[in-house]
Amino acid sequence: MKDDILDVLMYLFENDIDEEEMGLNDDPALLKRELIEAGFLSSQVNKAFTWLEGLSEPANWININPQRTASIRVYVPDECDKLDIECRGFLLHLEQIGVLDAMSRELIIDRVMALDTEDLELEQLKWIVLMVLFNQAENEEALAWIEDIIYQEERTGHLH
Secondary structure, three states: OOHHHHHHHHHHHHHHOOOOOOOOOOHHHHHHHHHHHHOOOOOHHHHHHHHHHHHHOOOOOOOOOOOOOOOOOOOOHHHHHHEEEEHHHHHHHHHHHOOOOOOHHHHHHHHHHHHOOOOEEEHHHHHHHHHOOOOOOOOHHHHHHHHHHHHHHHHHHHOO
16 A cells, blocks of 8 residues: 655656646546546545645745845754754755755755655655656756656666
């Protein structure tokens, strides 16, 4: 039995996401039924759909002021509990090379915190980054970059 929200989200992303936006291209009730038939728990399917709704909501709560290049994001203890040093370093790296801006980073952190998983692995974080960037039309180049990393790792089994 598959019971992780991220497993549901990754399955949806790979199989049922419309190429234009992070929206489901079929009837949600039908998709939920298909996911349950595929072995996902009903509770996790519902949580995954709630997570997706949070992804598509406008990020009015994010109040980002222009940052100087020397500024750095300080994580609160709850965020540190979910995002280990490797994950936080990866987000910092993505910002430094221009794949993420501050708003995207905050949305990624928000979606990580919305998961009910205790410890997030780097590979899982990469999928969340991919989903967030996929939902932002203005980030096509960044999306292509993170897609290359994820799918290349899947083919070769190597981490960068």
